[in-house]
Amino acid sequence: MxxxxxxxxxxxxxxxxxxxxxxxxxxxxxxxxxxxxxxxxxxxxxxxxxxxxxxxxxxxxxxxxxxxxxxxxxxARVLAPEVWALARRVADRQAGSASDVLRLAIPPRSVAVEKKWLERGAPSELPQAVHPIDGYGAGVVEGAIEGAERIALRSLPGVARLPDGRWAGRWAVTLAQAAAATLARGRSAILAVPDYRDLEQLEAALAAVAPPAAIASLDAKRTNAQRYAAFLSCLGDEPRIIVGNRSAVYAPARRLGLIALYDDGDPLFAEPLAPYAHARDVALIRQEQQGGALLFAGHTRSVEVQRLVELRFLRDVAPDPVVTPKVVLTAAQGAGGEGGRMPSTAFRAAGEALTRGPVLVQVARPGYVSLLACRRCGQAARCTVCQGPLRIPAAGRAPACAWCGALAGHWACSACGHDGFRMVTRGSGRTAEELGRAFPGARVVVSDGERPLTRLDGAPRTLVVATRGAEPLADGGYAAVVLLDGDRMLQREGLHVGDDCLRWWSNAAALAAPGAPTVLVGVGGALAQSLALWQQPGWAAAQLADRRALGFPPAVRIASVTGKPEVVARALEALDGVPIRDVLGPAPVEPEGPRARDDGLVRAVVRFDYAAGQEVATALRGAIVRQATGGRRPPAGDRRRRPAPTLRVRFDDPDIL
Structure with missing residues (x-):
């Protein structure tokens, strides 16, 4: 023994x-x-x-x-062998600790749930049914699953009615059918989606094709006891359909037949906790270790997935026949409602559609007025206490700071001394108020972070004002979709701005009923054309070509090294002899937010090719260990307590670009 x-x-x-x-x-x-x-x-x-x-x-x-x-x-044997192998590999790739990965993979223990699970008898055999995967040609996706292929799947736009009368996006029906096909082969499937809205649709679609006992939901919104019970149900040899958010990719599944991610470009798939591994990368590693099929689905395609398609690591699979929503491009100004904010084309489309069903209006910001500026010179209005942006939180309220909440009672512009405001960005509340006046008799509904709404009946004369990503699913689809504030969305700084906007707009357009118009306001050029022609992979390919020329991710990998100047310098010295491309910086880390303080930290960015990733991770991991165990002097009077290490290494840092 x-x-x-x-x-x-x-x-x-x-x-x-x-x-x-x-x-x-x-x-x-x-x-x-x-x-x-x-x-x-x-x-x-x-x-x-x-x-x-x-x-x-x-x-x-x-x-x-x-x-x-x-x-x-x-x-209870909560650490499955396949999960340990995955955790070790992910930690080594990210210069992190395996225990940090396992905290994401294994939910906290619930004694009562565990005791009940240990006392259970042998699981009963579940009935399986085969459901054809619609919209991609006979047997195309089924063959990819059976052959353990890796595919980039272009999701079908639109909504579908389920047997129980509920509605779900057609993408959810496709993933549910793929999971059922995997289950029928005696293998497990892992389905990961960005948030609870997507999960609700996916679970509704799964209920139509799989027995409830075969579905294990690891949703972050569930109680710990519920999550732990679902986790324990995955530890046996019987096949399961495992659904959840980004951490679901770590779920135990010994006979794994499919890993599928929907909308992998959503930032919610980026893990904010060490070692910061993106769910897409974890899925790629796991598929390499355990086999099975790998599926990345979405109405748009991330540049990272496009790179793998061009490397022929993933196979592009498109709907057959092709389904293209009706997208109309229009200028920002016109003679319509909202004081010209909604052009006449969009105004007429919304007015006509309201007689047939609900209409969706997507806006950039929640709240009432999310940004104010000086009425005379146009300079952004800033708080006199903390320099945060001023906003109007609700109708009839005084302007206040978005950071510290201080009222701007005696505000004056720092540039010209004027004390008057003008609205720069209207939020969902202000937009709903203006649209209510423009369309008398219509029921106006707001869906944003403060007032989340996931579903809506298909009644006419309903106007839904939703922030990006918070659009509810309407029974039967929307009679029209109007995409406002596109120019505002594109003004945000960052390498992925265009990708994010195309994803927000495409996901909203996919909620429209067949033949219903989607009107994009105030955006032109290649980005708008990609939406209008429903050729999102073309945009991803063009972006990837630009990033190759500039040496930006995902053409190369990056690692950010943050800490005190002397600590960062020693960490960079550890890269001597490692085949990196170059080092950008170090540069000071600017404090952000009202409570941020300047700790004198700097950050360097290391760029390197994918082939050098393991060498870079090993070298930087060594620097982390040396800094953690080095001669950091304890505070006076406390010999046992040492100051916390300041060195932080993050691979593929999404906050850099």
Whole structure:
């Protein structure tokens, strides 16, 4: 019987990111198996730490006497072998710790749920049904799943009525049918979507094609007990359809047949916690390790996926026959409503469509008036307390700071001294007020971050004002879609502005009923043409070509190195001899927000080719460990407490460009 347990300690300290050997006491011999939670003594910290057994064996490379395990927390083997292999690979790629990855992969323990799961009997066999995947030619997507192919799927626009009377986007129906086809082959499927709105549609579509007991939802909005119960249900050998947000790509699934991501360009797929691995990259790694099919679906295509298509790593799959929404381009000014903000073309289209069904109006900002400027000179109005932007939070309210909330009662322009405001950007509240006056008799509904709405009946004379990404699904689809504030959206700084706008507009246009017009206001050029012709991959290809010429991601990879100047300098020295392209900076990190402070941090950006990624990660990981274990002096009077390390490394940092 094995006598040594190799344990990964749950700790944020980078120097503890390895397996530690512990002796297995005879009393714990039957319980100490790979995958279980344990407690172990941590002598360097003089405390008991939590950990997970990764392996067991008969010997150890450590020459001294091994400390024994303190105890086994539970008999549940929560760390599946495939999840450990994935966590280790992701951590090494991102210069991070495997324990940080496993915190994302394994939900917090619920004792009551776990006890019930351990007492369960053998799972019953579930009935399976095969549902053809519509819209892509007979057997095209099914063949890709059976052949474990990697594909970039162009999602069908529009909405579909489900057997129970509910409606869902056609993209959700496609993913549900693909998951059911995978389940019918005795394999598991992992479906990841950006947020709860998408998940609601996907779960509704799955209910029509798969038995409820086969679906495990790891949605972040569920309670911890619900998430843990769903997680435990994935640990067996029986196939499951696993749905959730970005962390669902880490779910245990031994016989994995499909990983599918919808709308991978959504920033919600970028993990904000260390080691900051994007769900798309995790899916690529997992498919390489476990096999099965890989599917990236969306109404638009991210530049990262386009790169893989051009490398022939992914196969492009388009609908057959082609489905193209009706998109109308129009100038920003006209004789329509809202004081000329809505051109006459859009105004007429909305007015005519209201007699047939609901109309969607997409705007850039929530609130009432999200940005004010000086009435005389046009300079942006700033708070006199913290220099934050001034806004009007609601109708009849006084202007106030968006950062600190201070009222602008005695404000005067710092440039010309004038004390009058003018509205620069109308929010959803102000837009709804103006449209209510322009279309008397219409019911005006607002959907934004403060008033989220996921579904809407298809009644006529309903006008929906929604911020980008918060558009509710209307039964039967919208009779017309009007996309306002396109010029404002494009004024945001960043490399991905055009990609984001095209994604917002395409997803809104996909909610329209068949033949219903989508009017894009005030935007022209190649971006608008890509939407009008429904050729989003062409835009992604053009963007990728530009980024190759400039040496920008995803043509190359980047890593940001942030910390005190001397710490960043030492980290960059670790890259001597590593084949990188160049280093940009270091440059000071500007504090942001009302509570931000200037800590004297700097940031350098390292650019390198994909082939050098592992060498760069290894070198920077070494710098992180050295800085964490180096001679940082403790504060006076407290020898045990040392200042926190300031070095932070983030690969593929979305905040850089």
């Amino acid at each position: 094995a006598s040594v347990a190799r344990v990964l300690i749950d700790s944020p300290l980078p120097q503890l990111d390895r397996l530690f050997d512990y002796a297995i006491p005879p009393a714990l011999a039957e319980q100490a198996v790979p995958g279980v939670r344990v407690t172990v003594p941590l002598k360097s910290e003089r405390r008991v730490a939590d950990g997970l057994i990764v392996e067991v064996g008969d010997d150890s490379a450590f020459a001294g006497a091994l400390a024994p395990l303190e105890g086994v927390v539970s008999a």
